[in-house]
Structures are given as C-alpha cells and as structure tokens.
Amino acid sequence: MKHNKVFHTTRLRLAGLYAGTMGFILTLCAVGFYEAMAYSHVSELNHRIESVAGTLHDGLEASLQQPGKLEPIVQKFIPSLCIAGTTCAYKSTAAHYLGVFQEHGYYIRFVTLPGQLLASAGEATTDLPIRVETDPWQILEAPDGTRYQQLSLLLKTANQDAWGYMQVGRSLSDIDGHMVWVRLILLIGLPTAMILVVVASWWLAGQAMLPVYRSYRQMQQFTADAAHELRTPLATIQANLESTLIPDATDADAWDTLRTVERQSGRLSRLVHDLLVLSCVDLQGLPAKQESCHLNDLVSDLVEEFSALAIASNISLTANIQVTTPINVLGSEEQLYRLVANLITNAIQYTPAGGKVTVYLQRKDHHALIQVQDTGIGIAPKEQTRIFDRFYRVNTDRSRHTGGAGLGLAIAKAIVQAHQGTIQVQSEPNQGSVFSIYLPLKSNQK
Known part of the structure; x- marks a missing residue:
C-alpha cells in the first residue's frame, strides 16, 4: 500500500484528520481540566474566607459606635490584632475560635472609608496594597510577586452609619505553586500524548485503509484476469477468421472456422455468465430462493x-x-x-x-x-x-x-x-x- 501514491496520500490525510481531531479533543480536555482544578481550589478558598468574614462581620457590627474608630470589643474578638503604627509580634493564634486563622497565609485588616489602615492580624505583609473598591473580591499582588485573594466587607455602626471596611484574605502562593506543577505536567504530557496520537492515527489509518486496498487490488486482479480470459477466445476467433477470409479458402476451411468460432463463442458466453454471477455477488449477494x-x-x-x-x-x-x-x-x-x-x-x-x-x-x-x-x-x-x-x-x-x-x-x-x-x-x-x-x-x- 505504501507504494501506491493514491492510497499513501489518502492514508496520510486520514491520519492527519484522526490526529487533528484527537489533538483538538485532548487540548480541550487539558484546558478544561486545568480550569476545573483552578476553579475548585479558588472556590474552596473563597468559601472559607466568606465563612470567617461573615462570622466576624455579624459579631462586630453591633459593637461599633463611631466610624473609623476601633472599639475595645474588637480586640476581644481578635486578641492578636495589631494597631497601625505600633510594633506587634506575629501571633499565629489569632481568633482561636476561628480556626481558619491558625492556618498558614490568612490575614484580616480593618480599613477606614478613605482607605487608611487601622489594624491588622495574621500574615498580611506591611507593603500589601490597600484597595477599597465596590467589588468585594479582589486579587492583590505584593511587591515580591505573591498573590492574595481578599474579601472586603463594609462595616456599619449601630446607627447604620458606614464605619469602614473589614478585609479578610489569604495568600495564593501554595495554590499558584500547585497550578505551576499542573501546567508543567500538561505542557509535557500533552505533546507526548500528541506524539502517541500521531503514531496511533497513522497505524489506525493503515488498518482502516487495508480492506479498501485489498478490494482495490482484487478489483485490479479481477480486471486483468477477466481481460486475459476474454482476450484468448477473441484472439482465436480473429485468427481463424483471418485465415479463412482469403481468396483461395475452401468450404472445408470455412466450416472448420465456424466450428472454432462456435466453441470459442460458447466459452465466451460461459465466462460472461460467470462474471455476471460474481458481479451480482459483489453488489447484493446471490438471492437464494426459499x-x-x-x-x-x-x-x-x-x-x-x-x-x-x-x-x-x-x-x-x-x-x-x-x-x-x-x-x-x-x-x-x-x-x-x-x-x-x-x-x-x-x-x-x-x-x-x-x-x-x-x-x-x-x-x-x-x-x-x-x-x-x-x-x-x-x-x-x-x-x-x-x-x-x-x-x-x-x-x-x-x-x-x-x-x-x-x-x-x-x-x-x-x-x-x-x-x-x-x-x-x-x-x-x-x-x-x-x-x-x-x-x-x-x-x-x-
């Protein structure tokens, strides 16, 4: 089959179609897998941040009296809270009853309406930018490149006046590190899988083309053999007619020629009948009467x-x-x-x-x-x-x-x-x- 240009080209196109289709599907699956993993990690993180922020928000709002002023009750909720402008030692036991703050990477900040930091707790770096926006969810980036996922909630006083913002967030360094490995695996695995797909596509295309090629070869052989079988009696008839159609041919020669033509004609008739039977088999099979x-x-x-x-x-x-x-x-x-x-x-x-x-x-x-x-x-x-x-x-x-x-x-x-x-x-x-x-x-x- 490899020596036949038509079938070789067809196999190449078929293999390319297989490989292209499978490559497209694999790429979609890889992108979908990556996005699903990233969404799963971020969704879980957002859920935990919302849980902590909601608990603190409901507990603090009732005790706030004056906008932009931290009440003593706030430090009871968060013992490790560090007031802005003071030197505080980091304590990982902030808000024991909020167990999430015992984990690595979480922080909480209180910010005034204009965006001035009042106090913070947890692992927020001092140079992490403060952003006060209408969108509660923000992704912040520290100067060292570490990203943070943050939720900002508006706090109100007991009189329903705007007090300021409470910002709860967590570092995305471990998630980003994990997704880097996932990207690396996909970048290595996807080309490797594509190489295997190309090889498999070439083999599958060959297997798919093999019955067609065999049928093609059988048809070629059938045509050549049929031409040979038809040529032999026709050549015999032609030779006998030429030997008879001469001026000095006798009646005996003519009768011999006619008998030869009759035999070869019968042979041609049988051959044509057999070919018609086989042609019927190829098209629809022999109709067996019941x-x-x-x-x-x-x-x-x-x-x-x-x-x-x-x-x-x-x-x-x-x-x-x-x-x-x-x-x-x-x-x-x-x-x-x-x-x-x-x-x-x-x-x-x-x-x-x-x-x-x-x-x-x-x-x-x-x-x-x-x-x-x-x-x-x-x-x-x-x-x-x-x-x-x-x-x-x-x-x-x-x-x-x-x-x-x-x-x-x-x-x-x-x-x-x-x-x-x-x-x-x-x-x-x-x-x-x-x-x-x-x-x-x-x-x-x-």
Whole structure:
C-alpha cells in the first residue's frame, strides 16, 4: 500500500484528520481540566474566607459606635490584632475560635472609608496594597510577586452609619505553586500524548485503509484476469477468421472456422455468465430462493448426468447416499445444482485416468453434508487458502484440458454463503481431495 501514491496520500490525510481531531479533543480536555482544578481550589478558598468574614462581620457590627474608630470589643474578638503604627509580634493564634486563622497565609485588616489602615492580624505583609473598591473580591499582588485573594466587607455602626471596611484574605502562593506543577505536567504530557496520537492515527489509518486496498487490488486482479480470459477466445476467433477470409479458402476451411468460432463463442458466453454471477455477488449477494430442495435426487441426477464425461475420461463416478430418509434444505435448487456440478467437474478434470470420484450425502447434526472426493493430483497446503479466489488455479496452464477460467470454486463459495452454509477442503498432493459442503436443514428436519 505504501507504494501506491493514491492510497499513501489518502492514508496520510486520514491520519492527519484522526490526529487533528484527537489533538483538538485532548487540548480541550487539558484546558478544561486545568480550569476545573483552578476553579475548585479558588472556590474552596473563597468559601472559607466568606465563612470567617461573615462570622466576624455579624459579631462586630453591633459593637461599633463611631466610624473609623476601633472599639475595645474588637480586640476581644481578635486578641492578636495589631494597631497601625505600633510594633506587634506575629501571633499565629489569632481568633482561636476561628480556626481558619491558625492556618498558614490568612490575614484580616480593618480599613477606614478613605482607605487608611487601622489594624491588622495574621500574615498580611506591611507593603500589601490597600484597595477599597465596590467589588468585594479582589486579587492583590505584593511587591515580591505573591498573590492574595481578599474579601472586603463594609462595616456599619449601630446607627447604620458606614464605619469602614473589614478585609479578610489569604495568600495564593501554595495554590499558584500547585497550578505551576499542573501546567508543567500538561505542557509535557500533552505533546507526548500528541506524539502517541500521531503514531496511533497513522497505524489506525493503515488498518482502516487495508480492506479498501485489498478490494482495490482484487478489483485490479479481477480486471486483468477477466481481460486475459476474454482476450484468448477473441484472439482465436480473429485468427481463424483471418485465415479463412482469403481468396483461395475452401468450404472445408470455412466450416472448420465456424466450428472454432462456435466453441470459442460458447466459452465466451460461459465466462460472461460467470462474471455476471460474481458481479451480482459483489453488489447484493446471490438471492437464494426459499424453496424446498431434495438433495437425494439432486446428487443422484448429477452423478447420472456427469457419468458420460467420467466414462470419456476413464474415471469411475459414483454416488454414496448414506441416509435412508430424504434430506431437504431451503434455497435455490438451480444454484445448488450448479454448486455440486462445479465440484464434480473439477474432480473429473484433475483426476488422472483410472481414478475415482465419489459424491457422498449424509446428515451431520443439524446440517446436510455433501462431499465430493477424488483420487486426483491433490492441492498443496499453501494453495488451499487461495483456491476459492477468483481466477485462481493451482495449475497455471490455461488450456482447454485444465478447464475454465478459474471461477468455478469462487462461484461455489458464493452459492454456499448465500445458503448460510460453509465449504471446506481437505487435500494432500498426489493423494486426492475432499470438498465438504455443510448446508442447514429445514426446520422440520432438525
């Protein structure tokens, strides 16, 4: 297939389509996974900040009296609160009952309405910018590059006057560090996965194209063999006509030519008929008629019909019907007749003079078994898998003595498959061959 430019290009395009589609899907999945992880971390953090801020907000608002002034009650809520402008030692035990402040990275700040820092607690750096905005959620960035997620809530006095802002936040350093690793893994993993996808796409495209390529090759072979088989009788007819259409040709020459034309015309007719049958198989399969076929009579009639051909070839042809009751199958009697006839014809043609051909009929479980056994030249094991191919013959000689165009067994196999049966061959060189046909019995005979 790689030597055929059309199929190679098609495989390349198909592999590119597979890889492009899978790459797009993988990229979407990677971006979605990253965004989902980031959203999950931030959502959990926001929930915890909201919980702490809400608890403090509800507890402090009732005790605030004057805007911008911290009441003593605030330090009871937050013992480690550090007033702006004073030196305070950091205590990690701020607000013991708010267990979240015992964790790394959290802070709380109180800011006046104009944006002046009143007090802070936790791990907020002194150089963290103060932003008072209408949006309660902000992301702040310290000079060292550390990011903070912050929630600002407006506090009111007991008289419902605006007091200032309470800001609760946490460092995003651990989340950012974790997401850096996730990005690194995705940046390494995604190209690696794409390489594997490209290799797999190329292989899958080859597997997908293989049946098409085989069909294409079979069609090429079929066309070449059909042209060869048609050319031979046509060339014979042309040569004989040219030898006859001369001024000194006699009536005897003309009659010889006509007889040759008649033989070659019959050969062409049979070949065209076989080709039409196989073409029908390719398009829609052989339509097997659902009628009762009596195999006992069919085998007997065939042996009787071919007895003259067997006698002329000095071959013994006999029938061995090993059942006493009729065996019936559903199908087309005409097709089954041709099926067994093809096998008997082959057996006679490839059996030397003095040989023997026997046609057996028996019942095997729920199937009728027809066997055509000969004592002919046999078939080599490596050839047995190909004898049912079209135009294939073990003997490459294409003379009239060796038979037709090599379509008999191909048609036989098509007929068997149309009747839901199977055909098998057992053979050894110079020991003869046995062709076995299994056909399902009618339901009332099973």
